[in-house]
Amino acid sequence: MTCTIDALFARRAAAYPDRIAVHGDDGRLTYAELDAQAGRLAHLLAESGVRPGDVVAVCAGRSAQSIVMLLAVLKAGAAYLGLDSKQPAARRDLILRDASVRVVLADKSSATGLGGEDRTVIVPGEEQDAARERPPARPTLGSGSDSDSDRTAYVAYTSGSTGVPKGVCIPHRAVLRLVVGADFISMDSTDTFLHFAPVAFDASTLEIWGALLNGGTLAVAPSGDLSLTELLRFVRDERISVMWLTAGLFHRAVDQGLTDLPHLRHLLAGGDALSVAHVNRAVAALPHTAVTNGYGPTENTTFTTTHTMREPVDSATVPIGRPVSGTGVLVLDDRLRPVPDGEPGELYATGEGLAHGYLDRPGITAERFVANPYADVPGRRMYRTGDLVRRQADGSLEFIGRGDGQVKIRGFRIETGEVVAALTSLPGVSRAEVVAQRRQSGDRRLIAYVVGAEGAKPSALEIRRRLTEILPDYAVPSLVRTVDELPLTANGKVDRAALERRDTAERPEVNADHRAPEGHLETAVAGMWSDHLGFDGIGADDDFFELGGHSLMAVAIIAELHREFGVEISPIDFYLDPSPAGLARSVEKAGVTP
Incomplete structure (x- = not known):
């Protein structure tokens, strides 16, 4: 599609100027108001030195104004980088330096500590009076050419196996392929989308642009931590018609009950394997709602395949389905040969959803984005997902598991190598291994096993505290066990399977002395x-x-x-x-x- 997100939004604003585009705790904006405010802020960004192709960070809680910030960055011809304000300051600074960010947009509550010698922090509300007289800016490069749609729209950071997070560069065309004319969901001007995911998480791509590029309304959930009861009440009261939940939150929402959501037309879930029992309960509780299992790495823009259910699932696992429009998939062996249906193979993604690669990481980009030997056009690439799947007789895909050290925790992708690197960087730690243990609930938790240096026995509590300073909370192991040695397989490698089987029921180290409940x-x-x-x-x-x-x-x-x-x-x-x-x-x- 030869267009950009901001150019297409400008068309929607012209078609629906008085329709509500976004509303949150901080107010509501029509399409015309959102377009004008973002245009003025785009002028301010240009005056602050932002040029087409730059990366501008956005650090803000859920609000209508945070959407103004994202759109303004795109109107300035730049790419936005969503920051999670809950991340440790050291990790945010590492990401900002890695992406060479010179300008940060932030709300008042998130602005502290984001600046630097070569970095400017702009709090749009404080600039509003000065910006009010500026004319709205049109998209900087909105000619509609192929080069426009190939520009980077946003950079999303994912876990890195070497201990350094890596930025995935997503072009405009990839986002448009996800939300415009999609075949896995119908989206139109009558829809109200829930915006709940952090902007740093690529689920927000579907939420935000699915609403705004189809003339719908984006309902921003209240900022801060919401109880599940509060979230579902918001969904009901705001008449949400499209909602995306991580697998863990989906399972808990089903357990709590999904019977009072009469306006919910489409419920999407993903980020990890879905429970068949929970899917079937959701289908029974929501007869008027399509329930979709969405699968896809960040490198292929939110969804690669989907499987929509209106009837109970009768298989042992929930299929991840077929490729979405604009995307192709290949199931190949380790010599890049197609595997027969029913046989396990690695999944490769092709098509318009592919990222450009990793920001300033040509080596790892070349490893994961490889030449597609089956493409009709020479030079086309495919992304090696590292996920093992099998194609079923009806053509849908079944997810088997990972082929490497990557895991999903609460919907977030984690390279266990990054956590191991963080552990072994701590004083007193000689060696470490991290495994993801699946519990009876179906959820996973990270467990770290640590060997002390020179006979030392480091404090598990202190290790977790130090990790919270350098890793996002979802990557901090739930449990740290100190051990004398790591078990080895016959060929001398760490026996991860043995670690996953270990009994972990013993109460871990905490600050409080043990007092039995009374x-x-x-x-x-x-x-x-x-x-x-x-x-x-x-x-x-x-x-x-x-x-x-x-x-x-x-x-x-x-x-x-x-x-x-x-x-x-x-x-x-x-x-x-x-x-x-x-x-x-x-x-x-x-x-x-x-």
């Missing part, structure tokens, strides 16, 4: 934590996050407390006193008698 409420909360965390002997004063808990698990526990005791516990109350005793006090305060 009374009904403390005992009930500690029991819930044991079920979710997989540990025995949780103490009444143990810290949830020291035990390896995370926000998605906290949401699930809050929902379980609601079912058990009929009370609404705020995520803020959970975070202020994250112990069984503290949560028991919150339940008691909400009106439950101990």
Whole structure:
């Protein structure tokens, strides 16, 4: 498609000037207002030295103004780089330096610590009065040529096996192929899309541009951590028709109940393997809703294949389906030969969704984006996903697993090599290995096994604390075990399978001395934590996050407390006193008698 995101949005704004484009806690904007505000901010970016082809970082919470920022970057001819404000400052700085970012757009709450000697931070609200008189800017390079659609629209950073994250450069054409004329979903001006995913996560690509490039409305979920009850209430109240959830959140939403969403037309889920039982419960609970399993690496722009279900799944796994429009797939062996149907092979992606490669990483780009020997046009490439699949008799694909050290945790892609590199960089750590253990719930958790240097036994608690300073929270292992030696296979390699099978039920090291839970409420909360965390002997004063808990698990526990005791516990109350005793006090305060 010979166009750009900003040029196509300008057409939509001209066609639907008075229609609501986006609304959030900070207000609502029509298509005309969004176009004008983004145009003025694009002028400001140009005056600040931003040139076509530059990378501009955007660090902001969920809001209507964050959408203005993204569109303004594109209107300036630049590419946006979404930053997660929850990431450690050291990691954000590493990404900013790696991408050679000179200008950052941020909201007031996220602006601290983003500047530097050669980096300018712009808080658009503070510039609004000065920018108000500027004329709206038209797309900088909006001629509609092939070169326009091949420009980089955004850079998304993913985990790197060497310990350094790598930026994936996604062109405009790849985004347009996903959301314009898509064959896996119908999108039009009557739709209201949920915007819940962080901009740093490529699920936001479908949410934002699926709405705005089809004349629909983008409903921005309230900023901050939402309980699942609050999120589903927002979906119902805002009459959301299209919603995308990570696999983990999808499973928990099904467990809580999806019966009161009359306007939800299409529910998409992905980022990890979906449970057949949960999919079938969702299909039964939402007879008016299409449920789609979406599969795809960031390098092929959100979705490579999809499988939509309106009837129960009768297979052992949920298929990942067939390629979306503008995309092709090949299932090949290790010599790049096609494998027969029913046989496992590695999945390669082709077509318009392919990224340019990794920012300033020609070596690893050449390793993963390889020449396509089956292309009709010489020079075409294919992306080696590293995922093992098999093609079924009906032509759909079944996901088998990874062929390397890459794992998915809570929908985020993690190279275990990056976590190992971070571990072995810590003082007192000689060797380390990281595995992803799948639990009965179907979710995975990262477990690190660490060997101390020269007989030392480093503190597991201190290791996790140090990791939070250099890794995003989803990449910090839920559990760190110190061991004398790592088990080896017969050929001398670390036996990862043996580590995955190890019993990990013992309570990990935490700051609090162990105190057994007292009374009904403390005992009930500690029991819930044991079920979710997989540990025995949780103490009444143990810290949830020291035990390896995370926000998605906290949401699930809050929902379980609601079912058990009929009370609404705020995520803020959970975070202020994250112990069984503290949560028991919150339940008691909400009106439950101990």
